[in-house]
Amino acid sequence: MLNHGKLATRALLAVVFWPSLFFFWFLGPFVFFLLSTTSSEVCPLLERREQFLASANGTLPMLVLQNLIYAVPIVCLVLWSRLLPEPARARQIVICIKLFAIAAILGALWEYGSSLVCDGYGQPFFSPVWQITSYLPIANIVVNIPLYVLVFSLGRAFSTREDDPTEDTARPDGTVS
Template identity: 75%
Template sequence: MNALAARALLAVVFWPSLFFFWCLGPFVFFLLSTTSSQVCPLLERRAQFLAMANATLPMLALQNLIYAIPIICLMLWNRIVPEPARAKRILTCIKLFLASAVIGAVWEYGSSLICDGYGQPFFSSAWGMTSYLPMVNLVLNIPLYVLAFSLGRAFSMREDDPVQDQGGTLP
């Protein structure tokens, strides 16, 4: 497979994953990775709250793996078409993504632990502070989205000469 075909294949994976997973995914995954509001009033003991919050951990791990697909595409694109300036921007993307993933996981785990306020007597009030983490996550995600979009656009644009691909002159 030549480099152009590999770049096109990565673009087919990158763009849908960027838009569907990063733009629509947070709404779906938040609902799936937190304790439901119907279950919360039924929980009576600290161990029950803890068990429900710990049950969300596999979904949080899966969520972060799925969110990593655009970052993996950027890293693969950089292996196909290496460029030092883009490599530094990809490293910045990775750092922003890791910080965002950790903050998002703490927020969703804390939301499950507190369970809409029902678990507050059982746990430290610090877990209640996780309700402010979406604002921090937004501050990290805006530059991450812009950087990933611009890198994806730069990598998926055709940079080679079309005359060279056809083996001669244009018709």
């Protein structure tokens, strides 16, 4: 039987987990991509390699903030696993952490590369390899789909009650156990 403190902690984690999963993971990428890349109005004004580098490097704080915010559901899963240790779920959380790290790296490279190349304006200044970053969203989707499914299923499993309803039966003296 779970004690009330653990149940309250699980509920609190669920209150943080579900909104952060839906708002940050499903809506956030669109907002953060717009905020973390060099704007299309700035790109034509950039003329030197140093300007392109400065513009792309200016996106780094937003990329760090973005990944910290995206990590909130993963942190909730880790905390849930501390409350209810189960080896099978622990292995799945490790897989989530690895997929999240890969997705974060791919996303950061994509957004940084987009700012660096700046929709083609920076092509003469940088290696053509940076143009390949335009294909990273495809790789990111391949990583994110299993990550989203796994995180969603783990969140669902952790946020549902697992205590035995037969334990809440009334005792002969009238109290509930």
